[in-house]
Amino acid sequence: MRARYAGFAILLVVVALLAVLLWYRQASLPVHEGTVIVPGLQQAVRIQRDAYGIPHISAANERDAAFALGYSHAQDRLWQMEVNRRIAAGRMAEILGEPALDTDKFLRTIGIARTAQSIARNLDAEHRDLLDAYAAGVNAYLNKRSGPLPPEFFITRAPKPEPWTPADSIGWSLMMAWDLARYSYSRELRRLQLAQRFSVAEINDFYPPYPGDPAPVTTDYAELYRLLGLKSAAPLARLIPPGLGFGDGEAVGSNNWVVAGRRTVSGKPIIANDPHLGLTTPSLWYFASMQSPGVNVIGATLPGVPGIVLGRNDRVAWALTNTGVDQQDLYLERIHPEHADQYQMPDGWARFATRVESIRVKGGDDVELTVRETRHGPVISGLASVEKSFKQPQFALALRWSALEPDDTTIAALRALNKAQNIEQAEQALALFQIVAQSALMADVEGRIGMMVTGRIPVRDPASDLNGIVPAPGWDARYDWRGYLPAEQAPKLRDPASGLIVTANHKVVPPTYPHHLTYDWFLPYRARRVEQLLDARGKHDVTTFKAIQADITSFAARDLLALLHDVQPLTAAGRDALARLKAWDFQMKRNAPEPLIFHAWMRKLKHRIFADDLGTMTEDFVDQAELTATLLHILSGRANARDWCDDRSTRERFETCRSLAGETLDAAVSELTEQSGRDVAGLRWGEAHQAVADHRPLSGVPGLGRLFGLKTAYPGDTYTINVGALSHRTDAPFSTRHTATLRAIYDLAARDTNSVWIQSSGQAGNPFSDRYASMLPLWRDVQYLPMRPPAAREATTLELKPRR
DSSP states (O other): OHHHHHHHHHHHHHHHHHHHHHHHHHHTSOOOSEEEEETTOSSOEEEEEOTTOOEEEEOSSHHHHHHHHHHHHHHHHHHHHHHHHHHHHTOTHHHHOGGGHHHHHHHHHHTHHHHHHHHHHHSOHHHHHHHHHHHHHHHHHHHHOOSOOOHHHHHHTOOOOOOOOHHHHHHHHHHHHHHHHHHHHHHHHHHHHHTTTSOHHHHHHHSOOOTTSOOOOOOOHHHHHHHHTOOOOSOGGGGSOOOSSSOOTTOOEEEEEEEOGGGBSSSSOEEEEEEEEEOBSSOSOEEEEEEETTEEEEEEEOTTSOSOSEEEOSSEEEEEEEOOOOOEEEEEEEBOSSOTTEEEETTEEEEOEEEEEEEOOTTSOOEEEEEEEOSSOBBOTTOGGGTTTOOOTTEEEEEEEGGGSSOOOHHHHHHHHHHOOSHHHHHHHHTTOOSSOEEEEEEETTSOEEEEEOSOOEEEOTTOSSTTSSOEETTOGGGSEEEEOOGGGSOEEESOTTSEEEESSSOOSOTTOOSOOOSOOOOSHHHHHHHHHHHTOSSBOHHHHHHHHTOOBOHHHHHHHHHTTTOOOSSHHHHHHHHHHHHOOOBOOTTOSHHHHHHHHHHHHHHHHHHHHHGGGHIIIIITSOOHHHHHHHHTTOOOSSOSSSOTTOSSOOOOHHHHHHHHHHHHHHHHHHHHTSOGGGOOHHHHOEEEEBOTTGGGSTTTHHHHOEEEEOOOOTTSSSOEEEOOOSSOTTOEEEEESEEEEEESSSHHHHOEEEESSOSOOOTTSTTSSTTHHHHHTTOOEEOSOOOGGGOEEEEEEEOO
């Protein structure tokens, strides 16, 4: 009897737990239908959602539309918004404990939250009111919500969100700027570290110039550092945090292109955009449309930020890619030998400005962080996580970054862009987009197309012999910025004779452009492939644009294999693999063996070429880095500073690039076949090349990763239009965490009928929602949804009414 009662008791407990789980699953989801009375509105607002949860907001005024967008964001992405603002504020350790402390220290040091607060204080009344309205919408939902919070709050035991503020919105936009600009910062640090072992000529081999450009003309900075007595212990890579909001690794990129009406079937421009950013679950993007007097706009928003970032209105469409302008410089600040609180200026000594940041740590004591600042910016070399990496008591390392200015007009830019009626107004709006440099494409219904580069572009002294390529002596005024380039002098293009404009993170200015932007452009493979496909047809429509966005031809693989055509593997499997590669069409298909063979080979080859030269730096600089440009430079014979292919660890033989290539192809094929248990023909790219969208912070928690994270087999590679940049992580080197986070095509002839879009997960941020990953299969297969408000019969409707 006791056993029977015990069994009944266990059954009751299980049933009760299942009932609670089912209740929680439903109760934690937002309500998208009905009428809600909320404070802060001026007039009633209607939010209609389609089957995928995309809201169409209809409001009587612009302020109420911003309120409703904030309410919608909070409904569907509350945990994401909470994590976003905690990242920007350096407050993740409050909910995650000591593992998040180093990231908090870094972000407190560079001052994201402090800058956001300064920008918010300096806003004019009109745009402050818009941010206030958005924040009021977020907070109205927080105060009105009756059910339990999303499951992440329960799992992490995070407290209920504090009221949203305008500074929270600006802070997340600054995180966007950080991840899109940090490439130049990280490349400076890497050159600094390489200069401890290599000459400038050898570093220019390792980081070669853009195709067709000469190597940067600089002073001998390796000798300069030697004369200064500068020594840094490895790895300085600890000063390079991972992508915190938008990027993963060094491959931040995007594609956009536009064709004029004379090159389209309809006679009106068509514009395409697919921003390549770090995959997250949920997606970085949230689709929405907003309608109020004078505004009818639809596109991609960032949860936490008011306004459409990428999209179109009734008359104008716009698309953005990262330009890669060098907006960050590092400075070596010389510390007074007798007064550690002073650093050298061009005309004497000055005290560091200091502040103390108190960081709460879950499960531990509060941590106090003393942050020093120089005239250039925050000192980053004093962080506890890198004390062993930068042992220089006579020097500090400070960061100058254009986004840390106390005033910014990016919010005004988004608002003006959403309301622009023609390409001139769009250009005027984008001139206010200061936070980060973007290659912005525009088109209007009158048929005009254009491109301009946005953002603050630093003007460096003509006497500078470093030009931001490595950390410069902070006491030498030659290396100071001379302000920012006026917007009218930024790169611009209007209605070119070719009828098309393409940007894909490649060099977007001709050799005659007079101002320095960067030395570190990305290789032009994607741009050239887009141009080739556009030129292959006389007239284009949305269907041909879809095909271009789906293209998976890798010109980089083509060029590398052309340099390795005479390789002679020693094994039968290696010869079989090489024969396949020689017959290959360079398509990075999921179900093909050739992409996996090729990338496994290149991974082995770059390790063999550089491991003996870089030693302990190999993992950071080679195994976990994208080195296609370096391989092309060396295999083509253009690298002359040293014989990189000869293995210095072997004295009994002399290795050539050709011999290493044969050996590494054999090794790669052997490893792949042994691990898979298949022959060469049975290998599949999609099994290794998985698109991985991580959830912050639960993807890494055993048992929860599958519930919160998303993963799917994916085609492409770093240099295909349909990009799938390799992660280069030791545990999953062929996976991709960086790809097209959304795709959109805007047809100016039939905006609601023909324009299409898709993003990488779904609208909902709650994994219990059917809309959490509802767009993933369409996104993976490069399929689309119509970009238009839902018909009334298809929609669920939520009405927000003001409290009287």
